[in-house]
Amino acid sequence: xxxxxxxxDIFILSIFLLSLxxxxxxxKSSQDSIHKLNYQHFxxxxxxxxxxxxxxxxxxxxxxxxxxxxxxESKVRSYVLPEVLVSNEGKQINTSREWWxxxxxxxxxxxxxxxxxxxxxxxxxxKWNIVSKKDTLINSYPVSELLLEGLVxxxxxxxxxxxxxxxxGIPKSAKKAVPLAMEFGFIKSPFMRANDEPDSYFFSSxxxxxxxxxxxxxxxxxxxxxxxxxxxxxxxxxxxxIGLVNHGKxxxxxxxxxxxxxxxxxxxxIDYFETNPKIDENRIAVEGVSRYGKAAIxxxxxxxxxxxxxxxxxxxGGISLLRRNFGEQVENLASPGEYHWFCGNFIKYASVMETxxxxxxxxxxxxxxxxxxxxxSAGSHLxxxxxxxxxxxxxxxxxxxxVYELLGKKGLETSGFPKMGTAxxxxxxxxxxxxxxxxxxxxxxxxxxxxxxxxxx
Numbered sequence: 001x002x003x004x005x006x007x008x009d010i011f012i013l014s015i016f017l018l019s020l021x022x023x024x025x026x027x028k029s030s031q032d033s034i035h036k037l038n039y040q041h042f043x044x045x046x047x048x049x050x051x052x053x054x055x056x057x058x059x060x061x062x063x064x065x066x067x068x069x070x071x072x073e074s075k076v077r078s079y080v081l082p083e084v085l086v087s088n089e090g091k092q093i094n095t096s097r098e099w100w101x102x103x104x105x106x107x108x109x110x111x112x113x114x115x116x117x118x119x120x121x122x123x124x125x126x127k128w129n130i131v132s133k134k135d136t137l138i139n140s141y142p143v144s145e146l147l148l149e150g151l152v153x154x155x156x157x158x159x160x161x162x163x164x165x166x167x168x169g170i171p172k173s174a175k176k177a178v179p180l181a182m183e184f185g186f187i188k189s190p191f192m193r194a195n196d197e198p199d200s201y202f203f204s205s206x207x208x209x210x211x212x213x214x215x216x217x218x219x220x221x222x223x224x225x226x227x228x229x230x231x232x233x234x235x236x237x238x239x240x241x242i243g244l245v246n247h248g249k250x251x252x253x254x255x256x257x258x259x260x261x262x263x264x265x266x267x268x269x270i271d272y273f274e275t276n277p278k279i280d281e282n283r284i285a286v287e288g289v290s291r292y293g294k295a296a297i298x299x300x301x302x303x304x305x306x307x308x309x310x311x312x313x314x315x316x317g318g319i320s321l322l323r324r325n326f327g328e329q330v331e332n333l334a335s336p337g338e339y340h341w342f343c344g345n346f347i348k349y350a351s352v353m354e355t356x357x358x359x360x361x362x363x364x365x366x367x368x369x370x371x372x373x374x375x376x377s378a379g380s381h382l383x384x385x386x387x388x389x390x391x392x393x394x395x396x397x398x399x400x401x402x403v404y405e406l407l408g409k410k411g412l413e414t415s416g417f418p419k420m421g422t423a424x425x426x427x428x429x430x431x432x433x434x435x436x437x438x439x440x441x442x443x444x445x446x447x448x449x450x451x452x453x454x455x456x457x
Contacts (some may be wrong), residue, residue: 041340051347051351059328081323081363084363085103088106099406108368116260117256117343118254122245123241124153128272139212145167154244164269166223167222168273171218171219177278178220179284180222181285183221208445219448224265224269232258234340259291259294259295266286267303285308286300286308287310289314293314309375314388316333319366319393319397324389327386334350370400375431375443376430376432377434379439394417411428421433
């Protein structure tokens with residue numbers, strides 16, 4: 001029986017891979033078109049900004065490239081970070097009230113103006129509809145799954161349609177409302193069996209899958225599909241929620257980029273969670289890896305309803321310090337390939353201005369989450385590489401700690417970069433670099449144990 005199942009698995013995987021090959025030529029043509037539109041939209045934004053100078057070239061992730069990124073700690077230049085507890089007018093922030101009423105609003109405004117963009121004044125409402133319901137098993141854990149569709153009102157501009165995809169799983173054993181962790185990710189392929197994760201045909205792990213671990217603690221899970229909110233490319237900025245609000249026109253330089261749009265989608269998912277009596281609206285966490293890790297912390301920074309964060313390898317543009325010349329740099333982020341994550345104004349800092357001219361940096365993004373607990377996750381530099389700059393993420397946590405302490409919390413427990421595998425989990429800012437790759441997988445069990453202190457499950 002096990003042999004037949006194995007053959008079946010191989011057959012299904014073969015069909016899946018053949019379908020990918022069949023789509024490869026069309027995919028290349030589509031990618032060429034996207035790259036062309038990316039560049040056109042990028043140049044149109046530079047025109048709006050009045051920038052005629054070429055952007056500075058970002059370093060390469062290939063260590064053999066003549067323009068290779070710096071991966072040597074001895075070559076990290078000195079830098080001065082924006083003060084997290086000094087107002088723009090030079091006032092020292094000494095009280096919780098001053099943080100909430102003076103400094104925090106300034107930091108929010110600077111992030112919105114220079115990096116992530118402002119939300120539009122009027123965004124259409126979202127109506128959540130249940131597409132399907134099913135009872136299933138995740139390993140041995142019975143779970144009720146809902147597949148939902150968030151239909152955005154497009155009556156003002158019918159040419160653009162936005163349907164947000166959301167999967168919610170609630171343990172069948174739950175006797176009361178459960179805490180829930182929402183992941184920015186993908187809903188599995190129809191080629192896969194009920195107990196498989198999206199990558200399980202290609203990667204193996206000794207760690208139980210994240211859904212299984214959550215269900216074992218009587219917690220729920222959700223998967224929010226970012227591409228259903230806004231496409232992950234500059235060519236899509238005239239469609240998705242950004243295009244819908246702008247009626248198919250180009251955005252202005254200070255308007256939201258894709259990361260802020262994804263975060264807006266996360267807030268709309270939380271709107272739904274608040275209506276579901278099986279979900280404890282006061283115990284909602286957000287998780288993501290890489291660009292989705294960036295989206296996760298942006299979501300938490302701008303939505304106070306998120307009570308815990310779990311951010312994996314969310315390097316430059318997320319949690320690693322932009323002023324640190326290690327790994328990915330502002331020049332990479334503000335390029336035609338990635339500028340869409342940010343507002344148009346961000347391009348200035350890779351062309352007519354310098355990185356040090358940014359009014360904010362990543363430590364202040366973590367500070368916007370205070371006093372709520374956050375867990376920073378990184379992979380091994382031997383497997384994940386150093387592009388995401390694990391130490392830069394750690395240092396952001398160190399420099400955000402004074403805000404947590406001002407608000408009566410502990411923050412990060414040490415300023416010394418720890419050995420791989422060390423779990424710094426005594427404070428409201430937690431950090432662990434695991435021995436795996438570009439994933440939060442090896443840190444889920446540590447995160448759950450840490451979260452139990454706050455959620456008491």
